[in-house]
Amino acid sequence: MGRTPGELCGRQVLRRALAEVGPGGRAVDHSLFRGMRRVCLSAHTGAGFCMGISLDLHGRDNDGSVAFRPREGISGFEKAPRHCRGGDPPRRLSPLMLFPEMPDQGDKRRTIGAQGPRQATGPVAVAMLGGRRHYAVARALHAAGLLDCLFTDLWAHCWVCRALALAPGVCSLPGMRHLLNRRHEDIPAEKVVQFPLWGLWRLAARAGRVSTASIYRFYAAQNSRFCSRVAAAARSRTPAAFYAFNAAALEIFEACCLRGVRCILDQAAAPWEYDEQLLAEERDHWPDWEAGQVREDDWRPLAKRERQEWELADRIVCGSAHVVEAVKASGGPFEKCEVVPYFAFGGGDNLVASRGPDGTLIDRTRPDGRCRVLFVGTLCLRKGIQYLWEAARLLSSERACGRVMLRAIGTQALSQSGIRALREVMEVLPPVARPDLAGHYRWADVLALPSLSEGSANVGYEALAAGLPLIVTAQSGLPVQDRREAVLIPARSGRAIAEAIRHFLDRPQELAEMSAAALRTAATLSESSYAERLVKAIAHGSEFRVREMAGSRDPSEKPDGTRSV
Template sequence: MSLVSSHSIRWIVAQIGAREHYAVARSLHSRGHLERLYTDFWCGPALKSLRYAPQPLKSLAGRQHPSIPSKKVVAFSASTLSHELSGFLGRRFSQHPVGRTSSDATYSEYIRTGVDFSQRLLGHLKKQNLVSGEHAFFGYNTGCLETLGWLREQGIFSVVDQIDPGSVEEDLVLMEREKWPGWEAQTGRIPAAYHERMRAEWELASRVLVNSPWAAQALAQQGVPEEKLLVVPLAFEPTVQEAERLKALNESEPLLVLWLGTVNLRKGIAYLVEAARLLERTSIQFLVAGPLEISESVVAAAPVNMNFMGRVDRADAAKLYKKADVFVLPTISDGFAITQLEAMANGLPVITTPRCGEVVTSGINGFVVPPGDGAALAEAILALDEDRMKLQAMSHAAKLRSADFSLNHYADLLEEAVPVNS
């Protein structure tokens, strides 16, 4: 199939939230191919005072990026701010304690948000002069269904980014909860309407983008034709400090193993606990940073070589990357995992599973172990503890590997998928 010239397609990018710091829009804008970024909220100069507001309103202050000109952005900020403020006031003045939200309520809210955003987006796009073969659309799952139908009628090439492996991942999580009773709250299955909305988007989109072969395999199992799937790893750009810093050789200090991310069964925390228990007689120490979704009793019963830190901000996360020797991500299922690239940029070898993207080359810049295997995880960690020269070599290789996932590389893979006369 012949391809369009890289200079002929103008992209519409639509996203709820600041996913990956607007990496898709930034990658396209950097080469002059971004027509417009549509988003639910953009923190322009008039809204900078939000940085002094209480959470969750304060988090809205980060919804912008200096590399994307405001003139390129259409945001539905007023409705989003009104909704967030209403929710904040409702929780603050409620007479009832706030408990864990049910799965039905959580995913019903995701659907409501997606429908509202997609309908507003569609209303705006209908006023634009979009031309088949000259424009293309990029959106995220559950946030563009209503728009995709109209784009298809107009002959506009569209890509929907499926950020996770869908119901295949849900089934794996439910199996883990059965295997490890009492570790997590039983929230029930995700409502069928949520999966139905995603499947409808897969059907209407020209291509379905996923970030890993594992996610592509999962979506193929759910009926997406393989020829419709497009695998594009997430883009990553290290900070100047990360790019320039070289990891010093740790010759004699205890090996420090870092977990950074939500602490739950899906990401494999049960198997890290198993590995830590197997290594309890060594000097190896484990730092577990991230919001806890496991029970307090599980944390209390963890081996003494594990330190659960809870949620950390980006500044503290940067310090942890600098402090640690090895990064672990024993995930049961992830669409990708940007943390593995962040860790590599900081010179940390990564020990992970095959279910989060093809980032690690086992034995070169880390190890790939089978999912659900605490013993294999412990063996890989111990190998680096016992051979500090191997640890140092893997550290250098990891840093080099992190540079392969640039914004420019992402844009190349995305634009190469657009056929002539799309």
């Protein structure tokens, strides 16, 4: 026909795909698609390549033929026609993405989302922006011998970061030490695929955005660009599964579905729509605390990406039951969710923070009768920092004045007036590199986490490993018990935070007891146990799909559709 494989148009792809389904008109046999809402049909173009088209099943006629409609949002469509029936191709489609054929898959039909089964029986590729959880997912998979590669924006072993590290005075610049710690010795450099120049540009461009609305729009655009880069770079690889994070996985999962690769989504926080509904109320209650106004149009693209990722994902890994409940409340596929609690990602640095210079455990009962309260995290409304400010104001007007010291460490995502209000009642410090947090944990007596919504707060696990008792909300998603290693408080209550601090002031002996309990809890949440739970969740997800397609129920499934790991 005079075309190269990459020039085949959508009309030819669809004709070949429908022809390949089988002889005797099986392409229009509705029994072939029973129980499916979407299907991805692939066509071999020669030279070891295949192409595909994703279609919605749009209904059936009396003669058993199936009506198809190209799925909205799939890259490669310029104008999505309303539908095409049976083997009739659409009038006009632009060329679709080209992928190397999976050598171990042969000519099996590709299916999207829950139409599997797609088995995770081989290596797993991981895609992530930044150093989430200190690369815990990639480390766990590598330790289990299952890591295909790690795709990330920036890895500190690249030539750009090495050059920056050698430049005089660069390491003393704000945030530079944090940047140069974007690596981990447990992950071999040959397992990392990065985009260093784009990664540096992204960090610089993000730093120039102050308002929450502009940051949301920036995230939506750059998440899409990152995923497109990963999808292009992954064409020569053949993982059995791809692990990516919410709102930064869509284009990767679309490519995976065309190749029959299993999709695992890490729902690192509650859904965007769920959080924004909470924050809309907070912005009304605290009108001057956030920089700029946020409209639905600012965060809706991220929420839309997230919902599309839910549909394509075979399994959704959540850090806490709070996330599962938030997915359910948002109308999401909570039956795909599995809870895998985290661990103290800082490792030995946190354990050092629990001991003094002589190696003995720190006595948290201060002879001066003071209570040192630490907050670590982004200074934003979702983290509840405004209610810690409210508690500090209450305590300053009581006899506790002068006996409570507060310190907040983190990226400043509030307005200037909000930051000024915080500085009136507490010490506010910029974010520090992970190794430097140990000194702050050693300084503190208690860690306050008054979050309105979290996935599962990483800093909480680090504080437990440092022997710090917690003042925490249930929405922080931490595996703690009230009055054991933490004081649980209701969300949105500065008065409850103040009462918890008073509790430690009046009963200093409980600090030592809860500190010991925190260390015991952290010991049960080890890196090895996290790796075991994560690998089990990925592997059991594929087995669950096989049983589900057979019409039986997974014996470990809870009544609400979730599964314990």
